[in-house]
Amino acid sequence: MSTPTALNKRGTKVHLDGYTFDSQKEANFYVRFVKNSGLHYEIHPRYVLSPLTQVGSVKVSQIAYTPDFVVYNNKNISHAYDVKNSFGAYGIDASVKLRFKLFLLNEGIPVEAVVVRQHDFKTIAQGITKQLSEKQPLVCNNIRYNWIEATNL
Template identity: 60%
Template sequence: MSSPTALNKRGNKVYYKDYIFDSEKEAQFYVRFVENCGLPYEVHPNFNIAKLTKIDGAKISGMRYTPDFIIKGLDGEWLHVIDVKNSFGAYGIDQANKLRFRLFAMKYGHPVEAVVVRKNDFKVITQGVTKPLNEKQPFVTDNFDYHWQDATNY
């Protein structure tokens, strides 16, 4: 990866091949887990989650959401909609993120999986999905051979 390296307080991006990543962690996730996963994928696809609305002559702007990655099955069906985060806490996933994740899932019928990259694997939680209150551990994996429902127990 070429410099500038990581998104930090200065807001630097990471440039790798034909992509511009928002953070070093996002770029690392791509290189380590996505790039050679053997499945079709998209990087930074853009989705409309709420359209522009007019109220009494005024306009309320629409909302868009751009997940970091969509991993697809060989048939083209979405397997995972991924958003790389620094943590699962309020710092990593704020209320605005949660709202966008929920609106995306409601409109497109597929939840967003928040991912935290670790040394040899990644932790996953599926956002906005009802889950048992007594199970509070994130799902841990090093590949995409799982169903998003496996990560709903956080």
């Protein structure tokens, strides 16, 4: 079931399996690639990237990031996915890129921006210097891959 929300003006929330997804594309990624992968995963876990900080007499608000999916290999994060409509500036703006870099610095693994297609998905690891370009992303048909080996980094 989908319901429109003020927070998600470009789409509707999708409710499935007790989860609330931000878009139909995100729900499709879950159903097609995450749900039956056999891997442990979390949906929308929240990470504090920079805590609330006191600077002199003022407080600086915290910076948090919530990936769409985090997939684990044993207890280690193997993938942090953020489903996007595109890899361009419209899909990944400067503030999103900053959160992706902070996530990489805190967790030791980059966020993989994902564009879901009919039979597979395209992904680019964000915030690293030797990443694939939006014209040459990694194309996958499942989430059981090692992004470092797959991209020869």
